[in-house]
Amino acid sequence: MSSPIADLSYRHYDGELLPPVNRWWAIAKASIRLSIKKKGFWIWAAISSYWYLIMMATYYFIDNFFSGAAQRGVVQLGQKNPLLSTIIWKDQFLNGFSISQMLLFVIALLVGVGTISNDNRANALLVYLSKPCTKADYVIGKWFGIFLPLTAVTLAPMLFFYAYCAMSFKSYGFFSQDALLLPKLLLISMIPGAVHASLALGVSSLFNQGRLAGATYSGIYFMSLFFTKAMQVVHFKMAAGDHAASPLVDKLYYFSIDGIQIGLAKWILATRGSELFPHQSDLNGIPPTSLSVPQPSFAYIVPLALIACGIGVLVAWRRVRAVEVVGR
Amino acid sequence: MLPVGRWLSPRIRRNALTTERVVYCCVSVVARIENLVVRYGQFTALNGLTCEIPEGATGLLGPNGAGKTTLLKTLLGFVKPASGKAEILGLDAASGDRMIRQKVGLMPEQDCHIPGMSAVQFVAYAGELAGMPPEQGLRRAHEVLEYCGLGEARYRNVETYSTGMKQRIKLAQALVHGPKLLLLDEPTNGLDPAGREEMLELVRSVSHGKGVNVLVSSHVLPDIERVCDRVVVVMGGKLRAAGSIKDLKRIEGDSVDVELREASVPFAQAIQRIGGVISPPKFTTYRIQLPGKPDEVSRAILAAALETRAQVRGYKIAERSLEEAFLDAVS
Numbered sequence: 094m095s096s097p098i099a100d101l102s103y104r105h106y107d108g109e110l111l112p113p114v115n116r117w118w119a120i121a122k123a124s125i126r127l128s129i130k131k132k133g134f135w136i137w138a139a140i141s142s143y144w145y146l147i148m149m150a151t152y153y154f155i156d157n158f159f160s161g162a163a164q165r166g167v168v169q170l171g172q173k174n175p176l177l178s179t180i181i182w183k184d185q186f187l188n189g190f191s192i193s194q195m196l197l198f199v200i201a202l203l204v205g206v207g208t209i210s211n212d213n214r215a216n217a218l219l220v221y222l223s224k225p226c227t228k229a230d231y232v233i234g235k236w237f238g239i240f241l242p243l244t245a246v247t248l249a250p251m252l253f254f255y256a257y258c259a260m261s262f263k264s265y266g267f268f269s270q271d272a273l274l275l276p277k278l279l280l281i282s283m284i285p286g287a288v289h290a291s292l293a294l295g296v297s298s299l300f301n302q303g304r305l306a307g308a309t310y311s312g313i314y315f316m317s318l319f320f321t322k323a324m325q326v327v328h329f330k331m332a333a334g335d336h337a338a339s340p341l342v343d344k345l346y347y348f349s350i351d352g353i354q355i356g357l358a359k360w361i362l363a364t365r366g367s368e369l370f371p372h373q374s375d376l377n378g379i380p381p382t383s384l385s386v387p388q389p390s391f392a393y394i395v396p397l398a399l400i401a402c403g404i405g406v407l408v409a410w411r412r413v414r415a416v417e418v419v420g421r
Numbered sequence: 422m423l424p425v426g427r428w429l430s431p432r433i434r435r436n437a438l439t440t441e442r443v444v445y446c447c448v449s450v451v452a453r454i455e456n457l458v459v460r461y462g463q464f465t466a467l468n469g470l471t472c473e474i475p476e477g478a479t480g481l482l483g484p485n486g487a488g489k490t491t492l493l494k495t496l497l498g499f500v501k502p503a504s505g506k507a508e509i510l511g512l513d514a515a516s517g518d519r520m521i522r523q524k525v526g527l528m529p530e531q532d533c534h535i536p537g538m539s540a541v542q543f544v545a546y547a548g549e550l551a552g553m554p555p556e557q558g559l560r561r562a563h564e565v566l567e568y569c570g571l572g573e574a575r576y577r578n579v580e581t582y583s584t585g586m587k588q589r590i591k592l593a594q595a596l597v598h599g600p601k602l603l604l605l606d607e608p609t610n611g612l613d614p615a616g617r618e619e620m621l622e623l624v625r626s627v628s629h630g631k632g633v634n635v636l637v638s639s640h641v642l643p644d645i646e647r648v649c650d651r652v653v654v655v656m657g658g659k660l661r662a663a664g665s666i667k668d669l670k671r672i673e674g675d676s677v678d679v680e681l682r683e684a685s686v687p688f689a690q691a692i693q694r695i696g697g698v699i700s701p702p703k704f705t706t707y708r709i710q711l712p713g714k715p716d717e718v719s720r721a722i723l724a725a726a727l728e729t730r731a732q733v734r735g736y737k738i739a740e741r742s743l744e745e746a747f748l749d750a751v752s
Binding site for chain 2: 101102103104105106107108109110111112113116119120123127130207211212214215216217219220221222223224225226227
């Protein structure tokens with residue numbers, strides 16, 4: 094079949110060539126395009142917002158049930174809904190954020206962990222670095238290629254829930270409880286992206302196969318999660334006893350991939366978190382608030398997060414090379 | 422503007438000294454390498470290499486491990502030299518200047534692609550990385566892939582490609598941004614004879630009359646002979662020979678090859694009697710070296726043939742094969 098292009102001989106390109114700067118953005122765009130092509134990304138992104146949907150549905154029914162009761166005269170007209178009045182709104186965002194951690198990890202596995210290892214397998218670094226891209230362009234581009242999709246997936250349901258609450262529960266202190274909630278949520282939404290991008294990049298750069306990198310990252314994630322859950326159990330046991338939980342246990346609780354993210358979110362929101370309905374009765378005499386681990390201090394959680402992210406990026410930086418050096 | 426330098430092969434230099442015959446070959450230089458030393462830890466890959474790569478198509482010859490790929494990587498700034506200087510298109514390679522890689526296209530030896538992309542996406546992306554606006558990159562990707570013979574296969578994922586197709590796509594991604602210099606590292610690796618022919622034809626057509634300078638690194642001599650006009654022979658990280666292929670194949674002392682109808686001992690004796698040096702015949706061809714000007718030599722040989730009644734079937738200036746020249750250079 095004849096080609097639709099008539100002239101098949103080589104023609105030189107004399108068109109525009111942009112200055113060799115900011116190539117990281119081209120790399121980030123390509124990574125994002127590859128990520129959003131995956132069906133799994135959209136499926137898990139949808140699933141990760143499930144807790145926000147449950148909360149929205151719960152509050153909707155509580156609100157409507159109370160309105161109906163008021164119309165039937167069961168409660169006094171104009172009386173505020175006692176359930177909604179007790180809700181600490183920022184804690185609900187923290188709940189949604191905490192519960193979506195596992196699903197965000199799955200998305201990080203899908204879009205992030207194979208990013209450098211697959212390039213290693215396909216010798217793609219030779220393509221990147223033979224073009225006017227630096228190692229910094231490559232690492233930064235790949236980092237943003239994970240960070241931006243994860244941030245979008247974290248932020249979208251948060252904003253949706255925020256918009257719903259802003260429209261429906263203004264009279265229940267949604268704005269007055271924390272006037273800076275929106276910028277804080279914007280900041281929180283970047284945490285999973287930043288943490289997973291840094292760590293996944295580091296793990297990814299160690300392997301030549303995405304699956305191996307994925308298995309390793311999963312191992313690290315679940316081992317650290319197990320540790321965090323163990324610390325949570327210790328905290329419960331101590332809280333249920335006569336004495337308060339040890340500060341060391343509370344600190345170790347944040348010593349995991351999930352823990353770092355939840356700790357940062359608690360620190361930004363300035364809350365230790367609470368249950369869906371904070372007024373619920375005590376559990377065997379323990380107030381529900383004491384079940385949640387206190388918010389970490391800035392001096393602990395921020396350096397911990399920076400060290401974890403820094404190690405990931407540093408490993409990636411050290412491993413990315415255009416040439417396999419032999420004889421050393 | 423490209424720096425202009427005088428490029429003279431060592432063999433010609435030697436000839437110029439010994440036979441007082443001066444042959445100059447004045448061409449522009451695309452890369453200049455001076456006393457280049459590259460080390461990987463304790464291992465010295467390039468050991469004081471000095472050479473110039475002229476415009477046009479140049480072959481970088483050498484056995485495996487000679488330092489060819491290291492030289493290409495040093496020119497691109499992937500490897501920092503321990504000492505010496507490498508200049509490419511007038512820019513210092515050691516500076517890591519990204520302009521170098523914007524003007525140069527590399528076709529690496531190994532298979533390489535971006536996972537998860539079709540050929541069009543891959544080549545367009547390579548163009549974008551090189552600095553082309555995205556829409557130009559896409560347009561050009563179609564053009565270059567068509568030129569490289571990928572046709573409708575360009576919409577397929579690169580990971581499904583055969584070795585030959587992968588070689589073509591490597592060439593396409595190196596060409597997409599219109600480089601001034603194309604570095605080809607073993608371009609015919611893993612290709613079947615037909616694929617090899619096509620690849621060599623592609624490279625030859627790009628390097629001749631299209632304004633693209635090509636440096637082909639290979640140890641396959643017929644490939645180099647087919648595509649290149651000049652060669653640089655490297656071995657053990659050092660320059661062993663450089664010059665045009667024609668010069669390299671030339672035999673010192675103006676020998677001639679004389680083909681007879683059948684081997685003739687009297688003819689050989691006659692040549693020896695007039696002071697000639699004659700080699701044992703290959704089939705019916707004698708290599709003869711006689712003092713004197715070319716027309717005097719031919720007259721003397723024909724006279725000897727007439728005297729001994731040997732029938733001359735062929736007469737030409739003797740030259741070695743590139744393989745012989747290469748073996749001579751590296752031995």
